[in-house]
Amino acid sequence: MLSVTEAEFDCPTAYLNTATHGLLPARAARVLTQAVTEMSSGRMDMNRWFQRIEAARSSYARIAGVPPGRVATGTSVAVHVGLVAGSLPAGATVLVAENDFASVVNPFVTRGGLRLRTVPLERLAESVDADTDLVAVSAVQSLDGRIADLDGLAAAACTHGCRTLVDATQSAGWLPLDHGRFDYTVCGTYKWLLCPRGVSFLTVPEDGGGLRALHAGWASGEEPWESTYGPVREPARSARRFDEPAPFLPYLAAAESLALVEEAGPAAIGAHDRALADRFRSGLTSLGLSFVPAEGAIVSLPGIGETGAKLAARAGAEVSVRAGNLRAAFHLYNTADEVDRLLDALSALPSDG
Structure with missing residues (x-):
């Protein structure tokens, strides 16, 4: 466990499941408790709360490496991707990776009137061509932890003049990434960024990247408190015009x-x-167990999902099962002892050899 987090987490299990949902720090839990008390007793300080929303936007912007004016707030990746999908012209071609997370892919399907091309993740960059209007991909695959070739993707997009959308939900917080290299990035923060569900961010170019503010309300006005009735007279000049x-x-x-x-x-x-x-991964190799080749914080073991998860649970370790794979995820509150506990549990599995 990183020393800065020692006072923030007190989980009774070996929680190796951040790829599903991160743990909430103690400081965040305290703020929630206080806010619920204020709500129930009629002591809401909405001005202060709106200031904290802006603090969250600015903090995320620093993590993403972009100015706060390029960050829009929201509640889910699917809504952000839907905004991008809804802004594309009819007939546009969208390139995605096989088995990427549904929230990255499905909004382009349900939009209708678009051409969707699907290729293996390893071939994504080489598949960009002159007919490609947008490439959408997760920086890290939810299913198995593979990391996309984002350098290759950025270069291919520049060569062919297409836009890029990168989902940082499974990477932001542990995989440093300059979000400014891409037209749009989206991030659900309830995993590696340790937030509750219901917080998601969208980054856009300085000029808005051709997006239409399809769900603009009063909060997306340049002067929100003067935009509460009737048409908004002036949309925000920053990415805030795309805020939910x-x-x-x-x-x-x-x-x-x-x-x-x-x-x-x-x-x-x-x-x-x-x-x-x-x-x-080293321990799995010693046990003769196979895993999906990847270099990040997520390790996926094919074909042993339910059996492996039961063994892990008996040992007091929390993991997840995705498409039959056992998925373990390691984050700032985890320790080497917890890794070894999971390895001990999985040693009961027959080796691949």
Whole structure:
């Protein structure tokens, strides 16, 4: 466990399931408790709460490496991707990776009138051509932890003049990434950024990247409190014009969680997470168990999902099962002892050899 987090987490299990949902830090839980008390007793300070939403936006912007004016708030990746899909011209061609997370792919399907091309993740960059209008991909695959070739993708998109959309939900917080290299990035923050569900961010180019503010309300006005009735006279000049109205409770907690990630530092978190994942992969090799080749914080073992998860649970370790694979995820609150506990549990499995 990183020292900066020692006072923030007190989980009774070996929680190796951040790829499903991260743990909430103590500081975020305290803020939520206080806000619920204020709501139930009629002591809401909405001006202060809106300031905390802006603090969350700014904190995320620093993690993403872009100015706050390029960050829009929202509640889910699917809504952000739907905004991008809804802004594409009819007949546009969208390139995606096989078996990518549904929230990255399905909004382009349900939009209708678009051409969807699907290729293996390893061939994504080489499949960009002159007919491609947008490439959408997760930086890290939810299913098995594989990391996309984002350098190759950025270069191919530049060569062929297409736009890019990168989902950082399974990477932001441990895999440093310059979001400014891509037209759009989206991120659900309830995993590696340790926020509650209901907090998601969208980054856009300075000029808005051709997006239409399809769900613009009063909060997306340049002067929100002067935009509460009738048509909004002036949309926000920043990415805030693409905001969904932010729900108070998740965003109040998010401001605290994102501050913690900043304090620990994504680079240091990434080094810690990768070291634990490498320890796990090395142990699996010693046990004769196979895993999907990847270099990040997620390790996926094909074909042993339910059996492996039961063994892990008996040993007090929390993992997940995806498409029949056992998936373990290692984050800043995990320790080498927890890795070894999971390896001991999985030693009961027959080896692949």
